[in-house]
Amino acid sequence: MRSSIIQHWFAKFVSRRHTANHMVFKHDSIYVLPSQSGLLFIGITILNFVLGINYQNNLILAVSYIMAILLVVSLLSGYINFNRLELKLLSVSDDQEGTSTGAKLELKTNKERHNIIIKHIDTGSEIDISEMVKNTIIDINLPYKRGVYTLDRFRIISHFPFGLVTVWSYLNCNKVLHVYPIPIEENAEIRHIIKGADGELDVNRVQENDEFNELKPYQKGMSLNKVSWRHFAKSQQMLIKDYTSEKPVSLGFDFDLVTGDIEERLSKLCFLVLEASNNQQPFALKLPHKTLPIGTGQTHQVKCLELLSEY
Amino acid sequence: MNTKLLLITFIYLIMTMMLFTELGTPFAILLCVLNIWHVAQWKYIRFPPSNLILNIVAVIGMTVCGLSIGFSNSVSLFVSLMVLACQLKVIQAKSDKQNKQIMVLNFFTIPCLFLFSQNLFTTLVVVTALIINLGVLAAISHKQLLLPATKTAVKNIFFIIPVSMLLVVFLPKIPSFWQLPGAQVAKTGLSENVDPFNISELSQSDDLAFRAIIEEPTSYSPPFYWRALIHDKFDGTSWHMAREQNIPVHVANRDISSVYKVIAEPSNLPWLFSLGNAFSDSDEVSTNQFGTLFSSKIRSRNFEYNAHTATAPTKEFLTRWEYQRYTQLPKKLNPKSAELARQWDNDAGSTDDFIVLMRAYFIAQNFEYTLTPEVIESTNSIDEFMFEKKSGFCGHYASSVAMMMRSVGIPSRLVSGYLGGEYNEANNYFSIYQYDAHAWVEFFIPNAGWQRLDPTAWISPERLIGSLSQHTTLAEQFKSNIGISLVALSGVPGMEWLRLTLEEYDYKWTRWVLNFDKNKQQSFLQDLLGNNAQVLSGVIMVLTLVVVFLVVFLFMQRQVYIKRPLSVELYEKLKSVSPYKNNNLTPLQFISKVKEQFPEHTHELDEFYSHFSAARYQGKTFANRQRKSTMKLIKSIKIKTKRKL
Numbered sequence: 001m002r003s004s005i006i007q008h009w010f011a012k013f014v015s016r017r018h019t020a021n022h023m024v025f026k027h028d029s030i031y032v033l034p035s036q037s038g039l040l041f042i043g044i045t046i047l048n049f050v051l052g053i054n055y056q057n058n059l060i061l062a063v064s065y066i067m068a069i070l071l072v073v074s075l076l077s078g079y080i081n082f083n084r085l086e087l088k089l090l091s092v093s094d095d096q097e098g099t100s101t102g103a104k105l106e107l108k109t110n111k112e113r114h115n116i117i118i119k120h121i122d123t124g125s126e127i128d129i130s131e132m133v134k135n136t137i138i139d140i141n142l143p144y145k146r147g148v149y150t151l152d153r154f155r156i157i158s159h160f161p162f163g164l165v166t167v168w169s170y171l172n173c174n175k176v177l178h179v180y181p182i183p184i185e186e187n188a189e190i191r192h193i194i195k196g197a198d199g200e201l202d203v204n205r206v207q208e209n210d211e212f213n214e215l216k217p218y219q220k221g222m223s224l225n226k227v228s229w230r231h232f233a234k235s236q237q238m239l240i241k242d243y244t245s246e247k248p249v250s251l252g253f254d255f256d257l258v259t260g261d262i263e264e265r266l267s268k269l270c271f272l273v274l275e276a277s278n279n280q281q282p283f284a285l286k287l288p289h290k291t292l293p294i295g296t297g298q299t300h301q302v303k304c305l306e307l308l309s310e311y
Numbered sequence: 312m313n314t315k316l317l318l319i320t321f322i323y324l325i326m327t328m329m330l331f332t333e334l335g336t337p338f339a340i341l342l343c344v345l346n347i348w349h350v351a352q353w354k355y356i357r358f359p360p361s362n363l364i365l366n367i368v369a370v371i372g373m374t375v376c377g378l379s380i381g382f383s384n385s386v387s388l389f390v391s392l393m394v395l396a397c398q399l400k401v402i403q404a405k406s407d408k409q410n411k412q413i414m415v416l417n418f419f420t421i422p423c424l425f426l427f428s429q430n431l432f433t434t435l436v437v438v439t440a441l442i443i444n445l446g447v448l449a450a451i452s453h454k455q456l457l458l459p460a461t462k463t464a465v466k467n468i469f470f471i472i473p474v475s476m477l478l479v480v481f482l483p484k485i486p487s488f489w490q491l492p493g494a495q496v497a498k499t500g501l502s503e504n505v506d507p508f509n510i511s512e513l514s515q516s517d518d519l520a521f522r523a524i525i526e527e528p529t530s531y532s533p534p535f536y537w538r539a540l541i542h543d544k545f546d547g548t549s550w551h552m553a554r555e556q557n558i559p560v561h562v563a564n565r566d567i568s569s570v571y572k573v574i575a576e577p578s579n580l581p582w583l584f585s586l587g588n589a590f591s592d593s594d595e596v597s598t599n600q601f602g603t604l605f606s607s608k609i610r611s612r613n614f615e616y617n618a619h620t621a622t623a624p625t626k627e628f629l630t631r632w633e634y635q636r637y638t639q640l641p642k643k644l645n646p647k648s649a650e651l652a653r654q655w656d657n658d659a660g661s662t663d664d665f666i667v668l669m670r671a672y673f674i675a676q677n678f679e680y681t682l683t684p685e686v687i688e689s690t691n692s693i694d695e696f697m698f699e700k701k702s703g704f705c706g707h708y709a710s711s712v713a714m715m716m717r718s719v720g721i722p723s724r725l726v727s728g729y730l731g732g733e734y735n736e737a738n739n740y741f742s743i744y745q746y747d748a749h750a751w752v753e754f755f756i757p758n759a760g761w762q763r764l765d766p767t768a769w770i771s772p773e774r775l776i777g778s779l780s781q782h783t784t785l786a787e788q789f790k791s792n793i794g795i796s797l798v799a800l801s802g803v804p805g806m807e808w809l810r811l812t813l814e815e816y817d818y819k820w821t822r823w824v825l826n827f828d829k830n831k832q833q834s835f836l837q838d839l840l841g842n843n844a845q846v847l848s849g850v851i852m853v854l855t856l857v858v859v860f861l862v863v864f865l866f867m868q869r870q871v872y873i874k875r876p877l878s879v880e881l882y883e884k885l886k887s888v889s890p891y892k893n894n895n896l897t898p899l900q901f902i903s904k905v906k907e908q909f910p911e912h913t914h915e916l917d918e919f920y921s922h923f924s925a926a927r928y929q930g931k932t933f934a935n936r937q938r939k940s941t942m943k944l945i946k947s948i949k950i951k952t953k954r955k956l
Binding site: 045047 | 408411412414415416418419422425426429434437441445448449451452453454455463464467468470471472474475476478479482485486487488489611612824825827828860863864
């Protein structure tokens with residue numbers, strides 16, 4: 001009971017003091033305590049002291065004094081190793097579940113530092129830097145399930161020197177990370193047409209006509225299928241073949257029309273969204289709580305994926 | 312399996328070798344086998360063995376320890392089990408966490424060596440082992456390479472050792488609050504029963520027996536006969552220790568004018584060493600009726616005591632039963648010697664004459680002193696020695712003479728102890744080694760008391776001066792007896808010097824580090840601080856520690872502050888005195904803002920900015936003249952800003 005109160009209080013304290021995307025760890029935000037082996041070490045120091053006293057053995061006594069001072073020196077140098085270390089959250093990378101969802105952090109230092117471990121508390125993923133001499137950028141992979149998460153707490157730990165003390169601090173980030181569903185291929189005829197702004201459209205007309213019109217410069221997000229690779233080979237120029245009659249077909253994906261449980265449906269929708277996006281087809285997305293109007297391009301895709309991860 | 316752990320295994324092996332005599336051969340073999348197993352496991356199999364195998368080995372190991380060391384010798388048993396457990400854990404350890412636990416536990420296991428020996432060499436071994444251990448701990452705990460980790464460890468330890476020595480000196484000493492069983496050391500000097508005829512080769516050891524500091528050399532002069540044990544019962548072959556040897560008596564006359572100090576080395580016997588009739592005012596030291604000293608407990612560490620020569624009136628006569636005791640002899644043994652003694656007794660008018668005759672016989676018959684006598688197996692061993700072998704060491708002579716004196720009714724007894732000692736001039740002390748062990752005779756003369764008689768001196772007068780190691784005619788025998796050691800190498804140039812130097816350091820170590828006990832601390836602090844020394848020293852210690860740590864902390868902190876370039880410094884200063892100190896502006900924006908505020912300074916500000924950017928972006932230096940003009944600018948802007956507010 002009491003410990004839970006203390007934990008609660010400490011969690012509040014940490015979120016108050018450590019909430020930022022950039023922190024310089026200083027005396028008011030660094031915590032130092034003996035580690036588990038440090039506690040054993042203290043026990044053995046006491047044991048040696050008792051032994052030294054009872055055998056009136058100055059040398060065993062000296063060993064116990066050496067150990068006590070070693071512990072204090074460890075506390076000090078552990079603290080100094082940590083002091084003025086800066087941790088900055090650079091960005092988060094949204095992605096599909098199981099791929100490179102994660103965060104990019106920057107550790108800034110003005111001197112040599114040892115044994116810095118960055119641990120993300122929610123996912124338990126860990127980065128271990130045994131020695132750093134200059135500012136370092138770290139990609140930390142956060143293996144979340146599909147969903148939307150605030151990054152929350154990173155714990156930065158060091159056991160330097162000798163592993164007898166634990167020096168630690170927190171970075172409490174408010175940044176939001178979207179983890180998209182894993183796409184599952186869906187071939188069934190569920191491409192439902194939503195009666196939207198574009199009016200009625202015929203799905204079957206897609207790619208009927210391939211009358212070549214012109215070459216347009218490639219833009220990010222366009223389908224690689226339409227790149228004129230011949231031009232690319234000649235001139236290293238990415239050009240897109242544009243066909244006259246290819247009127248983009250608008251599609252609509254409806255959550256209720258996909259089969260499977262919730263995760264499965266979301267995964268299938270994700271596949272469809274990616275597919276449509278790749279094919280440059282405008283599409284709309286309908287989830288029970290929210291509908292995204294028809295759109296196209298990179299931002300629309302991201303919006304749809306975020307919507308899928310939020311559900 | 313971690314390669315670094317091989318080092319730890321090696322440390323256990325060295326520990327076992329250093330405790331070879333205490334822990335015995337079976338344990339040493341066991342540990343060697345475990346060592347080889349660990350190396351094999353590491354080299355060929357690469358992962359730890361199963362727990363079942365380890366448990367079986369652990370049970371076998373415990374049985375070996377229990378059987379070979381025995382449960383009575385609890386400290387040795389404990390240490391051996393501890394080393395065994397650590398060694399098995401090293402073999403078994405799977406995770407870094409377990410490895411770390413072993414390293415931390417080693418801080419207990421390794422100093423256990425100090426329970427058995429505290430000399431300089433052991434200390435060096437322990438300190439080295441601890442440093443390696445700490446290095447391995449650091450290397451394992453943050454996946455560092457061993458070498459840099461050990462370097463950090465060395466740096467730390469060498470900073471810490473002086474501080475902890477200060478603590479040992481100044482921190483008030485606490486008396487021991489529990490009685491713990493002492494470690495049994497294997498070193499034995501004297502034997503309680505002297506049986507010279509059974510020995511074919513006097514086993515010689517160059518171990519130190521004790522050291523003596525005679526502060527007033529005038530009151531004591533060589534030869535130094537250090538008495539330790541009295542043997543009063545002869546059974547035909549060996550002389551047995553007197554039963555009253557460990558019964559304390561009260562010494563009435565306490566004239567403590569001439570004192571000498573003895574630092575006894577650890578031994579498994581309680582008998583102490585003194586010159587003549589002695590008593591002691593040190594704690595835990597008692598005197599028996601023979602005037603020899605003994606300690607109330609057996610010590611596994613060096614022990615220093617004071618001794619005084621008693622000036623009690625000499626014993627004028629023996630009681631009847633005492634007389635019987637000191638003339639007791641097994642009947643019908645050694646008839647030829649007894650007959651010879653009877654002849655001398657008839658010729659001699661006094662005991663002194665008797666001795667003169669006896670001495671003449673020994674010299675005339677060309678008796679020889681040797682360290683490698685032949686074993687005498689016959690029941691009339693003294694007869695055989697006196698008439699056939701005619702060569703032996705101190706025990707033979709003392710035993711024969713005492714027997715012959717008893718046979719004619721002169722009360723006599725055998726004394727064993729040490730003779731001589733090696734004098735160290737620089738530090739004014741004597742070192743007495745095990746090979747200086749000696750036996751002689753004491754006989755009683757009414758109204759004069761007990762007198763010393765050393766028959767060995769007749770045969771080998773050289774033996775009386777100095778130590779056996781300085782004995783020239785016996786050099787060869789002595790060296791072959793002692794085996795490989797620095798004493799044996801004394802003929803090699805430089806070796807004698809090396810041995811004596813090491814010996815001197817060891818003396819200082821013993822005297823000032825090992826025997827720095829409560830009394831010494833008190834007197835030392837009293838000299839230094841006057842009354843109230845105990846409390847004062849504690850306070851001083853705490854303050855010193857605080858200061859030391861603060862200094863260390865600031866020293867380590869120091870590298871954090873990076874000196875900023877002069878241009879940045881000046882810019883920051885200018886910014887802090889201007890009205891825009893809290894704005895987030897680029898230098899250019901800032902300068903233009905200030906220019907708007909103070910148009911009269913436009914020129915200076917432009918100049919400053921040009922120098923600033925030259926220094927920052929083109930790598931030019933900020934000259935002193937520019938610094939001065941900037942300071943002026945800062946000053947006037949400061950005043951004007953204040954005025955505006």
